[in-house]
Structures are given as structure tokens and as C-alpha cells.
Amino acid sequence: MEFTRHQLALRNGNEREEIWIAYKGVIYDVTNSKMWRNGKHYEHWAGQDLTDELQDAPHDTKVFEKLQVVGRLVH
Template structure:
């Protein structure tokens, strides 16, 4: 799943709420702490929360309890153009 695809799972308007942590995508839709895709006014579903989790008051194991629904893909680096001899 790309970051663009992940962003569609923001938990709003009945959509599923997914978050990514360390390249794994978790479904937090059923958690009462992620109502409408928002976690206590600090985090929004549909995002990679790897960096934010480093300063969270709980450990990563809390997120790891949720079902894994995918893997976050890194975008491929842009390909260099090959210049031919004219």
C-alpha cells in the first residue's frame, strides 16, 4: 500500500481507519480511541505514525494488537534519464 492509498483510510464518513507503523498497516477502526479516525485530537488515521509513536505515552505493542492489513511501500526513486549519443 502506498502512502496515497493509506490516506484514503482516514476513518471519516464510514471509511475504515488505518495507520502505518514501521511499514506495517494496522486497522484501528474498531477502537473506541480512534472515533472518526481521530486519536484523542493528536493523530489522524490514514497516516504513517512511525515518528509520532516514538514520543507517544504508550509502547508500540499497543498498536501491534490491531490487525495487520497491509504493508506500507516506499515509493521507487525516480529513474535517471539515459542520454544517448546523437
């Protein structure tokens, strides 16, 4: 499925129950992740494309392999 930035933004942990993030055009469901409680992970907020922000993350992209893919982010 494809989702817009607006649809992604609604999945921020406040507007709806789902908590989603995007990375390199792929949207991931982090709703059940202990690291994303209340839609926040350290200084990062859910409902956003985190591609640029994760360049400085202390972990590599392997963390995404454990997450469920929801769809693709369209512009």
C-alpha cells in the first residue's frame, strides 16, 4: 500500500493507535516496540520520515529488519 506524508503523520501515537515511521521510502509499524512508547524514541517522533535524522543514529539499519512493513511513502 502507499501512504502520503499526511497519512503517516496521523500515525504518531497521539492521533491514532498506530505508531508508524518511515525510512528510505518504506513505512514501518513500531506500535508494539518498547523503544517507541507514546510515539517517541529519544529525540525522534513517530509519524515522520526519519531518513535524514537516522544518519547520526548509534545503530545501523538492521533495526528495520525486525519491524513490520506497512507500505511505501509517496510524495
